[in-house]
Amino acid sequence: MRRLAPILVALLALAAAGARGQTGAPGEVVYDPFVPTPHRIVEQMLALAEVGPGDLVVDLGSGDGRIVIAAAQQFGARALGVDIDRSLVAEARERAARAGVAGRTRFVARDFFATDLRDATVLTLYLLPETNRKLLPKILAEMKPGTRVVAHRFALGDWPPDRQLMVDAAEDWSATAATRWVYLWYVPAQIGGEWEVTREGGVAFRLDFAQAYQNLGGKATNGTATETLDRGVLRGSEIRFIVPGAAPFAGDYAGRVDGDTMSGDLNGGARWRAVRRKTR
Ligand SMILES: C[S@@+](CC[C@H](N)C(=O)[O-])C[C@H]1O[C@@H](n2cnc3c(N)ncnc32)[C@H](O)[C@@H]1O
Incomplete structure (x- = not known):
């Protein structure tokens, strides 16, 4: 229960922020809160993007590292997690070591807007709609044609998804059942x-x-x-x-x-x- 309380608070913050957009005093930088993607949805996101051993998966805002770790452990990919919160980055590194995938994963403490996306073949996101909208031009400018972007819950501005899947968000049978959307896009070549x-x-x-x-x-x-x-x-x-x-x-x-x-x-x-x- 002690571990659930902060998650519940963050979940409520994310839900509220999602409904009204990010808040804060003018000029103040407000980062999206840490709310983990349920493990079952992590798997579905990576399966939807058809992640494999040839991929470099980058999770922007990697939290406790669960997407990065699953990409390496269950899908054989190399993976990078970027998070602004140093304590989450330290926790993610420990979890990756315990999962035996320290060699195929990397975590950096950094603002993801300053992260080069040119080598990523799959990008994973669980961020607020406004943050996704701000990331969209960077994604289209830096990621190569044919690379994939997969997002949990919130879409990417007005970019129509190539595929979308409604998934069950409940972590186990005792949790309240809920559904979420997972979205997939293929970065298109620029040909206009x-x-x-x-x-x-x-x-x-x-x-x-x-x-x-x-x-x-x-x-x-x-x-x-x-x-x-x-x-x-x-x-x-x-x-x-x-x-x-x-x-x-x-x-x-x-x-x-x-x-x-x-x-x-x-x-x-x-x-x-x-x-x-x-x-x-
Ligand atoms: C909703 S959580 C998602 C965590 C993880 N990706 C998952 O799906 O389980 C968002 C994460 O983004 C991080 N974050 C928010 N803004 C950021 C920024 N500008 N640069 C790097 N990390 C950021 C937060 O610290 C938080 O851990």
């Missing part, structure tokens, strides 16, 4: 702007992509015919869009983005290739 497309045995044309996270709109034109793109979507670096209508370049395009080029198959057959001309 103009591209020049060539394809086997067909006319060349220009694509002008308008990108909103993983969703793509825009136009395709060869100067004579112009079509509005249909069902454009990215999953990391994988791209798919349809040029509808009767234009000579109409069809179902699937392929892969690689920096300033992309290539793939048209209608599952002829090859196509595109080169970036202008960034939006």
